[in-house]
Amino acid sequence: MSDTTPKAPAQTPPKRLFIKTYGCQMNVYDSERMADVLRPLGYGVTDAPEDADLVVLNTCHIREKASEKVYSELGRIKEMREARTEAGGGRMGVVVAGCVAQAEGEEIMRRAPVVDLVVGPQAYHKLPELIARTARALGERLAADFAPEDKFDALTQARQADGVTAFLTVQEGCDKFCTFCVVPYTRGGEYSRPPADILAEARQLTDQGVREITLLGQNVNAYAGQGGLASLIRALAAIDGLARIRYTTSHPRDMDEALIAAHAEVPELMPYLHLPVQSGSDRILRAMNRQHTAETYLKLIDRVRAARPDLALSGDFIVGFPGETDQDFEATLDLIGTVNHAAAFSFKYSRRPGTPASAMAGQVDEAVKDERLQRLQALISQQQLAFNASQVGRTLPVLFERPGRHAGQILGRSPYLQAVHVDGPQSLIGKIAPVRITASAMNSITGDLAPEAVGAPA
Numbered sequence: 001m002s003d004t005t006p007k008a009p010a011q012t013p014p015k016r017l018f019i020k021t022y023g024c025q026m027n028v029y030d031s032e033r034m035a036d037v038l039r040p041l042g043y044g045v046t047d048a049p050e051d052a053d054l055v056v057l058n059t060c061h062i063r064e065k066a067s068e069k070v071y072s073e074l075g076r077i078k079e080m081r082e083a084r085t086e087a088g089g090g091r092m093g094v095v096v097a098g099c100v101a102q103a104e105g106e107e108i109m110r111r112a113p114v115v116d117l118v119v120g121p122q123a124y125h126k127l128p129e130l131i132a133r134t135a136r137a138l139g140e141r142l143a144a145d146f147a148p149e150d151k152f153d154a155l156t157q158a159r160q161a162d163g164v165t166a167f168l169t170v171q172e173g174c175d176k177f178c179t180f181c182v183v184p185y186t187r188g189g190e191y192s193r194p195p196a197d198i199l200a201e202a203r204q205l206t207d208q209g210v211r212e213i214t215l216l217g218q219n220v221n222a223y224a225g226q227g228g229l230a231s232l233i234r235a236l237a238a239i240d241g242l243a244r245i246r247y248t249t250s251h252p253r254d255m256d257e258a259l260i261a262a263h264a265e266v267p268e269l270m271p272y273l274h275l276p277v278q279s280g281s282d283r284i285l286r287a288m289n290r291q292h293t294a295e296t297y298l299k300l301i302d303r304v305r306a307a308r309p310d311l312a313l314s315g316d317f318i319v320g321f322p323g324e325t326d327q328d329f330e331a332t333l334d335l336i337g338t339v340n341h342a343a344a345f346s347f348k349y350s351r352r353p354g355t356p357a358s359a360m361a362g363q364v365d366e367a368v369k370d371e372r373l374q375r376l377q378a379l380i381s382q383q384q385l386a387f388n389a390s391q392v393g394r395t396l397p398v399l400f401e402r403p404g405r406h407a408g409q410i411l412g413r414s415p416y417l418q419a420v421h422v423d424g425p426q427s428l429i430g431k432i433a434p435v436r437i438t439a440s441a442m443n444s445i446t447g448d449l450a451p452e453a454v455g456a457p458a
Ligand code: 5AD
Pocket: 002, 004, 005, 006, 180, 181, 182, 276, 278, 316, 317, 318, 347, 348, 349, 350, 351, 352
C-alpha cells in the first residue's frame, strides 16, 4: 500500500444541524438527503436553530415573496449567531440551499453576509466538500488534529537518515475531494513546504549517505513552491551525492508540462510514476469527482511516455464503487489493458464516514467486489510479471540498499523500483552498479554484477 492510505477520521465532537425546509415535497426530500450526506461528517439534526453549528435554509421559489421570507429569516439567524458567539459558543455556519439559492446566489451573498455558502439543488452531494472548503477558507480546521506547519517545523530540526534511501515530505493535504476519500477532511487543504526547507533537509540526508529521496505528498505533484514540483526536482538533482529522485502520490490533474519535461531531461528523476486513475469508466470517474476521464488519462500517459519512453507506470484502483456495473468494471480492465502497468495497488471500495460516496445509493455487494478485485489483480499480476520478465537480458543501474537474505547476496533497486537480488560484496551498499538481469519473478528480478561494476563501482 502506498503511504497515502486513508486513515479513519479523527474523533470529532458531534455537531448539530438545523434545517428549515420551505415549499414542496421535493424540498422535504432534499433536506433529508442533505442530512444524510452531512451525518457522516458528524452532524446530527436538531430542531433548535439557536444551538445549531450549521443552519441550512432549504428555500423554495414557488410562493410569492419567497426570497423576502428568506432574507428576514437570515436576519433572525444573524442575531442568533451573534448571541451564540457572545455566549462563547462555537461558530454557526449558515447555508442557503434550494431554488432561491439557485436563482439568486450572488445576490444572497451580497445582501446577507451572514451566509457562508449558497448551494443549488444540483450540488447537494457536494455539501461536505463545500462545507469543508468554507471552513478552511475561514481558517478553521475540520477534523485534523495537528497544524501541518508545526509538524514540519519539528521534522526539519534534525533528520536522522536510516540507510541509503529516504522519504521526504514536501506537501500535505488535498483539495480534490474525491467522493470516496477522507483525506481532504482529515488532513485539510493542500499545504506545501518552502523549497529552502526541503533542500536543507535533503542536504542533511545526503550528508549522511542517502543516495535516493522519494518526495512525499498526498498530492505531491500539486506542490506549490516556486516553479512547482519540476523546479524542486531540478534543484534537488543538483545536490552532490543525490543520485535518484522519485515522488509519490500524484493526481492526473496536476501533471503539468514542466513535470513531464523533467522526466525527459533530469537523469536523476527515475522512470517510475505512480499515477492513480481509480477507474476506467467515465460514469464512475464522474461519481468519484476525479475531474478527468479515461481518455484524458490515457492521453496524459502518452505524453509522459513520449518524454520518457521506458517509464514504468503504477496506479491505484478501486473496485465496487457505488453504482459500478459489470460494464463499468470492464472499462477499468480495458484501461489497464491499454496502459500496461509495471505494478499497481487495488482496493475494494469501503465506506469512509464523512465522505459523499458513503451515502450514495447503489452500494455494491461484498461478493461482487471480491470477484472484481480478484480479476483485476490477476490482470495486474500478469502485467507485473511481464514487465519484470522484459528486463531479462538488459543491464540496469542498481542502487544497492542492504544485504540480502542469503549470505553473499545484496539487495538493490532498479530505476523502475524493482527489487534486484545480486551476489556481490557489501561494499557496494550505497553505490550504483550495472547489473545484467538474468531472471525475473513476480516481486523481484535477479542478475549478475556486470564485470566493470566489480572493479570500479560508481
Ligand atoms: N475505499 C477503497 N479505497 C480507497 N482509497 C481511498 N479511499 C478509499 C475507499 N474509501 C484508495 C484509493 C487511493 C488509495 C491511497 O487508497 O485508490 O488512491
